[in-house]
Amino acid sequence: MSLLEIQSVSVSFGGLMALKRVSFALEEGEIVGLIGPNGAGKTTLFNCLSAFQPVSEGHLRYSGVALETLSPHQVAALGVARTFQTSRIFRRMTVLEHLLVGRHLHQRTDLWAAIARPAWVAREEAEARECGLRTLALFEDRLLPRLHDFAETLSYANRRRLEIARALASEPRLLLLDEPTAGMNPHESAGIVQLIKKIRHLGISILLIEHDMKVIMGVSDRIVVLDHGEKIAEGLPEEIRRNEEVLRAYMGRRYGRA
Amino acid sequence: MPVYEFVPRRENWYVWLPLLAALVIFPLLVRSEYILSIAVYAGIYIILTSSLNITNGYTGLFSFGHAAFYGIGAYTAAILATRLGLSFWLTLPLAGVVAGLFGAAIALPTLRLTGIFLALVTIGFQEITFLVTLNWIGLTRGPMGIPAIPPPAIGGVALSGNLGYYYLILALDVIVLGLLSRIVTSRVGRAFMAIREDELAAQSAGIPTFRVKVLSFVIATFFAGIAGAFFAHHARFVSADSFRLDETFAILTMLIVGGMGSLVGPVLGAVLLVVLPEASRFLAEYRGVVYGLILIGVILFRPEGLAGVPGIIQARGALSRVDESSGAGEPVG
Numbered sequence A: 001m002s003l004l005e006i007q008s009v010s011v012s013f014g015g016l017m018a019l020k021r022v023s024f025a026l027e028e029g030e031i032v033g034l035i036g037p038n039g040a041g042k043t044t045l046f047n048c049l050s051a052f053q054p055v056s057e058g059h060l061r062y063s064g065v066a067l068e069t070l071s072p073h074q075v076a077a078l079g080v081a082r083t084f085q086t087s088r089i090f091r092r093m094t095v096l097e098h099l100l101v102g103r104h105l106h107q108r109t110d111l112w113a114a115i116a117r118p119a120w121v122a123r124e125e126a127e128a129r130e131c132g133l134r135t136l137a138l139f140e141d142r143l144l145p146r147l148h149d150f151a152e153t154l155s156y157a158n159r160r161r162l163e164i165a166r167a168l169a170s171e172p173r174l175l176l177l178d179e180p181t182a183g184m185n186p187h188e189s190a191g192i193v194q195l196i197k198k199i200r201h202l203g204i205s206i207l208l209i210e211h212d213m214k215v216i217m218g219v220s221d222r223i224v225v226l227d228h229g230e231k232i233a234e235g236l237p238e239e240i241r242r243n244e245e246v247l248r249a250y251m252g253r254r255y256g257r258a
Numbered sequence B: 001m002p003v004y005e006f007v008p009r010r011e012n013w014y015v016w017l018p019l020l021a022a023l024v025i026f027p028l029l030v031r032s033e034y035i036l037s038i039a040v041y042a043g044i045y046i047i048l049t050s051s052l053n054i055t056n057g058y059t060g061l062f063s064f065g066h067a068a069f070y071g072i073g074a075y076t077a078a079i080l081a082t083r084l085g086l087s088f089w090l091t092l093p094l095a096g097v098v099a100g101l102f103g104a105a106i107a108l109p110t111l112r113l114t115g116i117f118l119a120l121v122t123i124g125f126q127e128i129t130f131l132v133t134l135n136w137i138g139l140t141r142g143p144m145g146i147p148a149i150p151p152p153a154i155g156g157v158a159l160s161g162n163l164g165y166y167y168l169i170l171a172l173d174v175i176v177l178g179l180l181s182r183i184v185t186s187r188v189g190r191a192f193m194a195i196r197e198d199e200l201a202a203q204s205a206g207i208p209t210f211r212v213k214v215l216s217f218v219i220a221t222f223f224a225g226i227a228g229a230f231f232a233h234h235a236r237f238v239s240a241d242s243f244r245l246d247e248t249f250a251i252l253t254m255l256i257v258g259g260m261g262s263l264v265g266p267v268l269g270a271v272l273l274v275v276l277p278e279a280s281r282f283l284a285e286y287r288g289v290v291y292g293l294i295l296i297g298v299i300l301f302r303p304e305g306l307a308g309v310p311g312i313i314q315a316r317g318a319l320s321r322v323d324e325s326s327g328a329g330e331p332v333g
């Protein structure tokens, strides 16, 4: 059984079909790249997977569990974490607090425990902090020195990193990254490639939306291509690179629109 | 460390312990009933403002009916004390529970909707509560109010002067602020703030946002009820017009002036705005105008208030939440 199975998923916004019977699967431990021109439906698919967007038709199975009837926090509890195309950070919370929120699912302090503060609450907090710091270490010295800074004071690239860190802190089995290198310079993008490779070594599977071909070709085991809501190709990176239809979709758009 | 980050802990005893000591000594130095009564009112508003801060400050909800829950607590205590002869020590927690139950009844149907609905429903609830208290004469004695509420008794001795009330509200404030600071510095408090900052991201982190928002609202209304019970046993008389929209505005003004999303802010706001109008008879007569002017000044020149979290007033939470979708309608991406 695949870790993630997307079975003939369609989404329509009024008349617009953002996804048309899209099917593909992701195996445990795999990195699958999801590419396609602007408006192809990539983010919409992520929103379906994280239960922000109901599917009009089709099924989503994550290790056998149907995702389409769940709410976002339940999907997260199954071990599916995501980042957003435009960063959704907690502006007035510190870097460390982001990591602690990331640990939310692994903690059990409720209102009563928060008030009574039995000894295990302090232990749980120390554990969460430790785990958060370990996660931040993946980002070398980008975030660690800013532990107690509000997220809104971070640079653009650091905000994107922080979002990934928050997702990783939940120790997901499947990570959905929506254009992690958007707006980054080539050097920073290269850093993200290194990061993705480290994440894979943690045993986390990744579905990656990316416009930067160098990034996508560099890390993906397989690539799925969407255009106008339809899957137009799926295959190994070198197959996709040579695929006529993919080239046409990209070229057509790029020159047709400009 | 900025003031808005201050949380009383064992390590920083040198900040709060001298302050507490000063507050304990204070009434021995100023033996004036009048000044003590102002201090007692400040103590009540500290609870009201700090509890409203849980929803409006930490969680970014826009509740506009805090005085209604304050009134429900006050009436609960008044009725239980005068009809059933319950002592203050029982009416206090019961008033909190009843106010919290009303809070849950408002929160459950409303908090699934976008932010504006909570504002509207709480304003409506405010008016409904007023009309019900005014007209349900059998329970509330309507416009006559409920007089002769017995004072709290400590060790069998009923409190008579404001000195006793002063120490009682001081103790209550210490307990309430202690509880609230434990809540906001826990996993629960982080969930509140995450919802304020970005509800969708909070959901993606596994926070059941609806349940947590309801919890936040119930906590806030519970403590408003606690404040109400103290008020009832202190004033020894309650009537419906003490708990109207202007009272909600007063509490909200204190919160905004003091600053939202911090523990210190609401305390400063409550003390300042209770004490200031008393500074002269002229100001006291125009309490509404004084509050209005201070509020405008703060919003223009220091939107985070005296000790609030900077930027919180332009936050997705706080005031602007009213005209913004907070849930699934918003584009995700």
Ligand SMILES: Nc1ncnc2c1ncn2[C@@H]1O[C@H](COP(=O)(O)OP(=O)(O)OP(=O)(O)O)[C@@H](O)[C@H]1O
Pocket (backbone or CB within 6 Å): A013, A016, A018, A036, A037, A038, A039, A040, A041, A042, A043, A044, A045, A085, B331, B332, B333
């Ligand atoms: N909530 C929505 N309501 C209406 N239409 C939407 C909504 N979300 C997305 N769309 C439309 O669905 C189509 C797919 O959008 P989507 O964001 O999934 O594209 P994308 O592949 O992520 O593009 P990009 O590379 O620009 O991020 C677009 O035409 C978009 O305008």
Ligand SMILES: [Mg+2]
Pocket (backbone or CB within 6 Å): A042, A043, A044, A085, B333
């Ligand atoms: Mg997109």
